Amino acid sequence: MTDYYRTIKEIIFALVIVFTFTTLVLLAAGAPPFEAYYHIFKGALGSWIRFSHVIKTWIPLTLCACGLLYTFRINLWNIGIEGQMMMGAVFTTACLRFGLESPVQPLFLWFSFAAGITGGAIWAFGAGFLKTKGGVNEIFAGLGLNFVAQGIILWLIFGPWKRPGVASMSGTEIFPHTMWLPHLTSIRLSPVGLGLVTLALVITALMLRYTRIGLYLKAIGNNPNAARIFGIKRAKYMLIAMLFAGGFAGLAGSLQVTGVYHRLLPAISSNYGYLALLVVMLANYNIWLAPFIAFFFACLNVGSIQLPMVLQLDSSLSGVIQGSLVLAALAVHAWRTFRKDNSHRGIE
Amino acid sequence: MRIELQNIHKHYGMIKANNGVNLTIEPGTIHGILGENGAGKSTLMKILAGFCNQTSGTILLDKKAVTYLNPAQASTYGIGMLYQDPFDFPLLTVLDNFMTGLAHGLKNKKKRFKKLFLEYSKNLKFHLNLDTQVKNLTIGERQQLEIIRLLALGIQVLILDEPTTGISSIQKEVLFTALIKLASEGRSIILVSHKLEDVEALCHSVTVLRQGKVSGKMNAPFNTEKLLKMMFETLPASPSRLKNIPGKKIIHLDGISVKGGRTGLKDCTIKIRQKEIVGLAGLEGSGQGVFLRAAAGLTNPYRGRIHVQDSELSGMDYRIYRDRGISFLPxxxxxxxxxxxxxxxxxxxxxKKHGEFFVKWRNVEKNSARGIDLFRIKGSIESQVEELSGGNQQRLLLSLLPPDPLLLLLENPTRGLDMESMLWVWEHLQRYCESDTGIVFSSSELDEILMFADRVLVFFNGRIIKNLKTDQTDIHTLGRAIAGKN
Incomplete structure (x- = not known):
């Protein structure tokens, strides 16, 4: 229980840093800070439509966060999650395009989830393979693959999958309604997306707490040398962790295509993968805090869209807030390890 | 410079690494500091070199009391230390390393420093190529570089911590000649060593430490027997050793050579039998750790073969050794x-054996509670291991060993334990031997080896130089062997 309190304390601490800093920036820019916060709040939660936008952001963020819990557990920095999400979207689009001619289009909608998971997992396996067999740091491998994935998307949009007649940044042609994720018009949300996120959270919690895989990931992450003496294969479990991360990211990409945009866009991943890294770190790698942090981030993202219109503020304010959140998260992270080291020294 | 250390104490919590040490070193002499592992030699020298601060006590340089807080301040007083692994920059060249910390400002002073370096190395008969990257040097050459750098800093007192470990005999000769030269120029040299041979060959006087205190002093010429007595406390041998008759062969290491550690392991041939307890003696890092890891299958030898019972396992994965019943305790x-x-x-x-998907936490908790009870671990099933004391961590490790291993390989199994815990551990280990298990353990305590082992292997510089029955040897013979004397 004390762990929860400590984590919540740290989050509050980070938020205080962020808001102090942002307030100073707003004051320097001559904007009224509290009004700006009010508009962010209103922009995110002021109406059902806006709230449904927040949830649409929250879904991929939380899915990616679930995936990252596996890789962080084994001490891997899966920054390639962004690319994994993109490849999930690419595979999903490919699957749907294949199904366009088919008489059972809705069936392909379901296949496309499997395709998305596969796409993300393949991309993650690539980074994991380079790490375990080639000794390439997973951060470099992941970043490299992110660029490759982005390149593939652009090539597809402007090449083989371009809209008849025009090829533009607005993406591929929109799929017919039969291939959209069914959503309830009353709340403008898809119960399937929400269901999948809930399922992902439950599965991840069970995996990490009750299975050997979860235990081994933690053991290797905390002490690879000792884990080896216990007879655990490090490379195997690194690949497993990457596959899970890639799978969840791929599913997030899949939902972006089927549930949000209904086509493939260059910005299909919307940096949610990178953002999810911060979500998980701020949540102190705790699965039950992660969805709440993700929700907060989603509110910020959606809420700040309003700012240029109502306050004539540049929309880059959201960038400032997110940037300072990055720094605050890193500060909290450093603070925690520093304190942990000190308490270790205390024992010896 | 005349150095006097008066009543130096250094306490780490309850542990007294130095407990009232008095030491005087005259200028122009080579002074040896002898003692077992953990006798407090390194701590004392780190205090003198400013690497850590004494809890109490005074340091006098030429009869003036001085205090300094770090090695840089110590070097302004003219004190410099050469560590076992010299601190240097592997990717820089020899000349750049030499200039680091000496050259200031933006001007390129390479020429001047090149000249300076060559003067020093000519004086000391060192042969170093100025343009080689330091990562390509041997430890001996890195030492030479560091000595020249320290001299250029103007140090008058040179402390060397185990300088002859891991260097060739030719380099050792060069080093000793240089040290004699430096002493004749009026500098004081302090040589910290386990090795009687080195100390006797080089030093003018010797101080022996034991358990944080000075246990004796002697001037050249030295009496080896007396020095050994000062170094090792003799305890009456305990009668508790088992008199098992060794059974069938468990493992056969056939001429194996392994890389790793400070010295590696060279040309090792040994057989271990059932019910046998074998102690590994030697200075820390003389190859015992490498030996245990090679026998456990954790590191593969680059030469030689390993047979376990009747099958050859050389080059196979650690898990195969594990499945055959070989357990390693680091x-x-x-x-x-x-x-x-x-x-x-x-x-x-x-x-637990791998394979099942879910962990059966309820069963595991039961086992864990039983283990805690049986091994008298002070902690609960929820305790994280870093919260446990060293002794309880060791009990936990022992409780995790399989119930019927073929061979137990234990690295310093009782280090840091008090007498009572140590005896408890051994009682437990001896029970294994009653059921055909063989045990190999390393220890820096000769008493422990003599008390519990049937056979002792003495390691020196990565080789087994003695293989004796413990009832046919004594602490002095072993002490000599450890120090590299026959």
Whole structure:
């Protein structure tokens, strides 16, 4: 229980840093800070439509966060999650395009989830393979693959999958309604997306707490040398962790295509993968805090869209807030390890 | 410079690394500091070199009391230390390393420093290529570089910590000649060593430390027997050793050479039998750790063969050794043995045979509670291992060993334990031997080896130089062998 309190304390601490800093920036820019916060709040939660936008952001963020819990557990920095999400979207689009001619289009909608998971997992396996067999740091491998994935998307949009007649940044042609994720018009949300996120959270919690895989990931992450003496294969479990991360990211990409945009866009991943890294770190790698942090981030993202219109503020304010959140998260992270080291020294 | 250390104490919590040490070193002499592992030699020298501060006591340089807080301040007083692994920059060249910390400002002074370096190396008869990268040098050459750098800093007192470990005999000769030269120029040299041979060859006087105190002093010429007596406390041999008759052969290491550690392991041939307890003696890092890891299958030898019972396992994976019943218990508990952040119960879960998908936490918790009870571990099933004391961590590690191993390989199994815990551990280990298990353990305590082992292997510089029955030897013979004397 004390762990929860400590984590919540740290989050509050980070938020205080962020808001102090942002307030100073707003004051320097001559904007009224509290009004700006009010508009962010209103922009995110002021109406059902806006709230449904927040949830649409929250879904991929939380899915990616679930995936990252596996890789962080084994001490891997899966920054390639962004690319994994993109490849999930690419595979999903490919699957749907294949199904366009088919008489059972809705069936392909379901296949496309499997395709998305596969796409993300393949991309993650690539980074994991380079790490375990080639000794390439997973951060470099992941970043490299992110660029490759982005390149593939652009090539597809402007090449083989371009809209008849025009090829533009607005993406591929929109799929017919039969291939959209069914959503309830009353709340403008898809119960399937929400269901999948809930399922992902439950599965991840069970995996990490009750299975050997979860235990081994933690053991290797905390002490690879000792884990080896216990007879655990490090490379195997690194690949497993990457596959899970890639799978969840791929599913997030899949939902972006089927549930949000209904086509493939260059910005299909919307940096949610990178953002999810911060979500998980701020949540102190705790699965039950992660969805709440993700929700907060989603509110910020959606809420700040309003700012240029109502306050004539540049929309880059959201960038400032997110940037300072990055720094605050890193500060909290450093603070925690520093304190942990000190308490270790205390024992010896 | 005349150095006087008066009543130096250094306490780490309850442990007294130095407990009232008095030491005087005259200028222009080579002074040896002898003692077992953990006798307090290194601590004392780190205090003198400014690497750590004494709890109490005074340092006098030429009869003036001085205090300094770090090695840089110590070097302004003219004190410099050469560490076992010299601190240098592997990717820089010899000349750049030499200039680091000496050259200031933006001007390129390479020419001047090149000249300076060559003067020093000519004087000391060192032969170093100025343009080689330091990563390509041997430890002996890195020492030479560091000595020249320290001299250029103007040091008058040179402390060397185990300088002859890991260097060739030719380099050793060069080093000794240089040290004699430096002393004749009026500098004081302090040589910290386990090795009687080196100390006797080089030093004018010797101080022996034991358990943080000075146990004796002697001037050249030295009496080896007396020095050994000062170094090793003799305890009456305990009668508790088992008199098992060794059974069938368990493992046969056939001429294996292994890389790793400070010295590696060279040309080792040995057989271990059932019911046998074999002690590994030697200075720390003389190859015992490499030996244990090679026998456990954790590191593969680049030469030679390993047979376990009737099959050859050379080059196979560690898990195959493990499945055959070979268990390794590492010496550094929190680095290799246990996993910080995991509870006792989670460790019990790791121990179980792999294969099932879900962990049966309820069963594991039961086992864990039973283990805690049986091994008298002070902690609960939820305790994280880093919260346990060293003794309890060791008990936990022992409780994780399989019930009927073929061979136990234990690295310093009782290090840091008090007498009572040590005896408890051995009682437990001896029970294994009654059921055909063989035990190999390393220890820096000769008493422990003589007390519990049937056979002792003495390691020196990565080789086994003695293989004796413990009832046919004594502490002095072993002490000599450890120090590299026959």
């Amino acid at each position: 010496g550094s508990r929190l680095e290799e043995g246990l996993i910080t952040g995991l509870s006792i119960t989670e460790h019990y879960a790791l121990k």
